Amino acid sequence: MKMIKLSPTSLNFFLNCPLCFWLSMNKVIDTPGTPMATIMNGLDRVIKEYMNRYRPHGKIPPFLEGKVPGKLIEFLPKSLKAEIGGNVLSGRLDECLVLDDGDHAPLDHKTKGFALKSGNEMNDAYQLQMDCYSLLLNENGHQTNGVGYIVYYYPDFGELHEGIPFRVHAVKVKTDPKKALKVFKDAVKCLEGEEPKPNKECGLCEYVRERKVHR
Numbered sequence: 001m002k003m004i005k006l007s008p009t010s011l012n013f014f015l016n017c018p019l020c021f022w023l024s025m026n027k028v029i030d031t032p033g034t035p036m037a038t039i040m041n042g043l044d045r046v047i048k049e050y051m052n053r054y055r056p057h058g059k060i061p062p063f064l065e066g067k068v069p070g071k072l073i074e075f076l077p078k079s080l081k082a083e084i085g086g087n088v089l090s091g092r093l094d095e096c097l098v099l100d101d102g103d104h105a106p107l108d109h110k111t112k113g114f115a116l117k118s119g120n121e122m123n124d125a126y127q128l129q130m131d132c133y134s135l136l137l138n139e140n141g142h143q144t145n146g147v148g149y150i151v152y153y154y155p156d157f158g159e160l161h162e163g164i165p166f167r168v169h170a171v172k173v174k175t176d177p178k179k180a181l182k183v184f185k186d187a188v189k190c191l192e193g194e195e196p197k198p199n200k201e202c203g204l205c206e207y208v209r210e211r212k213v214h215r
């Protein structure tokens with residue numbers, strides 16, 4: 001049987017609608033996708049370059065001091081892979097912290113237009129992503145202790161002639177590699193099975209089918 005290769009993004013795709021996921025992976029029928037603002041990519045690049053400048057010094061960059069523990073990992077892997085039952089999960093961590101006791105904690109950068117509503121906002125897609133990163137770290141010999149960090153960046157009001165100010169807010173999240181492993185196995189099972197049912201909450205497939213019936 002052909003090796004199945006999945007990522008945190010494709011696992012979120014699976015959870016969103018097994019049929020869309022199955023069609024894109026088994027029949028190479030892709031959804032149109034959502035255009036991504038280039039400002040996001042630009043900010044991501046700038047943040048990562050800034051972090052890399054502090055990596056060799058074994059310390060946390062000033063804008064994260066007091067917000068996250070430990071130090072930056074010395075060598076940030078380009079991507080991590082885990083072979084699970086003959087299939088592969090791979091993912092690229094934005095960043096990884098090494099805590100004082102030597103455990104590792106994944107860190108992800110998220111750019112937003114506004115401050116978090118609750119100060120501790122978390123959605124299912126982010127949670128699965130962090131669970132997958134913990135699993136990938138463990139499978140590559142880096143012990144984790146059930147925590148990760150999401151760092152949010154959002155613009156603030158200020159003297160714009162001095163540069164557009166950004167706020168930085170770090171949130172500690174719980175991570176569970178076992179949950180990521182379960183979703184991975186469920187996604188593989190889905191791909192190896194018959195065409196699944198569409199997500200009822202989306203309803204678009206049902207709508208198209210009804211239109212054809214009543215035409």
Ligand code: SF4
Nearest residue numbers: 017020198202204205
């Ligand atoms: S229900 Fe929606 S998400 Fe699922 S396959 Fe149909 S159009 Fe795609």
